[in-house]
Amino acid sequence: MGATGTGRQGRDLVHSKRRLVRAVTLLGAAQVAAFAVTAARAADLPVKAPSRLAPVANWTQFYIGAGLGFDFMSGRSNLTPVGGGPSLFGLDGLQGADLGLSAFAGFDVQVASRFVVGGFVDYDWSRQRTIVNVGGNGLGLNVTAGMPSLDQGWTIGGRAGFLATPDILLYGLAGYSQMRINNWNLNYVILGGGPSLTVQEPAQTSHGYTVGAGVEYRLAGNVSLRGEYRYVGLGRNTTVDPLGAVWTTDLSEHVIRIGAAYRFGQFGGPATTAAAPALNPAWTGVYVGAGIGGDAITPHVAASIPGALDFNAAGLGGADVGGTFTIGYDRQIAPKWVIGAFGLIDLATNGGASVTATGGGATITSDLASVKWAWTVGGRAGYLVSPETLVYVLGGYSGSTARGVTYNLLGFVSTSPEREYHGATVGGGFERFFSDRISARAEYRLTHVETRDDLTDSLFTSVSAGGTIHTLRGSLVYHLPTP
Template structure:
């Protein structure tokens, strides 16, 4: 009996030991659910370099007075020269709070501004002048911004600028003798203020649109012929640009959830509206046979404008989109004028500055998808642009040019990015070279007036993409 009990106990002990030994193996075979990894949170703390293009236009006053005092020999108020400009920039940003970014920057600007006027009186006296204009310059400053979303930074900026200004160059001929006043280029210093928006396309690429006002103050040069030039200029600089940002666009991992993926529909009909500006660089010619021949180039204007657009895009390949569009631009320049006064005789010439009243464009675009949500594109088309009528006063007579529609080819490019499944934002630059028209006189002063030139257009727009049936 004792042997049976001992054997039973031994069997039970072995079974229990086997059960305990088997328990870890069974546990090891059970599936284990891994803890989800925290998603990284975007950070704007990065260094960057970039480049941009847009337009510059100058405004201000110039005055020529004799040494020792006396009536001004010549004065010009409302001077504007507008043309295409380029920028290169570098800087750093520091995200100091979930919604706030501060940073420093240095940028360098180049401009093609060149305003020239040539006037011939009675076939004998000739006056040619190249007016002050921006050549190049740099700005160092800082910016502070608010993150409207993790990818969109709205910012203001301020800084110190140094600009090289091409000065007056005047040549006068009176029947034989030639008088030349070539003022040396001057370096002007002043302050810069502005604002902009920057949009992150990827960890290392962002796009921005920016406006800067540069106040350059008074500058004086003494001409060897015995006259004092005083110039008071300010520059308006408008750019769209791209930046390469070094390092990953992400901070430490947190438990924040990742943003839901977008499902953009590039194929379909869209409508949009936007705002921006235009710069005009016209050439103008006018004549009164036997009395006056007048030619000007670059004496342009600028305006603030809006755009309404409708179009259709089709995604023809995983990375390519093509489309057609039509748009209408409307603009105003606020009634800007230029006034020139000649000394002694009290002769005053005034004129409105050239500006777009409204325009239409039809064309197409081809784009490449750098990401499923972001399209970089080029465009081309045909434009009809109606210039605002210009009223001018010349030697006491006043005349108003009729409104005319100018036609020409348009080229440009831009980028567009979805920030919801149906709404996208785009930034776009267009250049239109219009024909020259010679039917602009009303017969009051000049018998022949002609004008043509180039229009630079920048726009930022919001676009709604209609659901595909």
């Protein structure tokens, strides 16, 4: 009984081991089969590409560039006799605005992943020329005045900025400036054969400080675009004209530019970080946008009271802060080209800027010319320097309404009527996508409006006006999904 039981137990143990081996073998075979099926299925799936590596931003470079925009000048001038005494003539709040050009060079050093510092030098030119003529039989004299304006100047300084993204630098700047100023010249002619008198404030070279701010966008390759504002404080200067009269002038200059730079060397360092997901910019479709910036207006004005008074001014302008609302449609017609049509409305305010002239016991005051609102319809054509960045030119037709100017001319008070002026607009800018639907753009426009001669008011029986408007805007744009 014991022997039989022991033998049976041995046989059961052998059978159990055999069953365990078969189970393990089947399990292993099942696992191998499952692995083979999984591998076979995986072979049919698309292979995921390895993460693309992007270069680390590197702004340590030398650069050269050029820009355009507008300048306007404001300040005070006062004429007194040598040795002191009552003021012979004074002017406060004058602004003359016109197109200006710049050339610049500099270097940047990226001192940290988000911070850039550098130095620069630039040279500015302007063709501001402001001439005012007042005269007539009613006054018994004719006065022609050439007003202060920027001729040329240079600035040397430094800037420091923060990289909002590897390609976008927000910066502030400060420096030392020297500006050549074309100063006052006054010519008095007594009508009826009387004597004439010329008073000339000598041209002067003024020194001062510059502060400002801007944004620079890195495009493809070694090209970047920037928009920049600078304030130049020129301080108080004293000059003596040939007749011995003393001029005291306190001027400041406002400079707004859009520029392009070529940066020497290679952007970026070794590929060490994963690239952000690629954008899919929607260049074809409808868009809406809004922006803010400034305008400078350079009007040409003529007015008269027959047989009594004539007034002419060319180049006397003002500046304002304005906003823009735009809607348009673009179509990408080729891998590198985009064309489109747009409509926009500009709204502006001049903040109550005015000019006051005193002399000979008389005072003349006037608001400065400025844009109230304007509209433009037109088209644009652009080249894609990268899939996300468009550089473009534009053209169109505009209607601009100037603010009514209130003035006091030797005790005669009146307000000019508001009228709409029409003319052609040309310009250009650049636009960059930050997401698949949102982009930012910087844009410069120049509008030359026709002269109107139906602007009579309560004082002058004949008034005509026209001029040029410079507009600079930065905007955010939303591109609607294509149906």
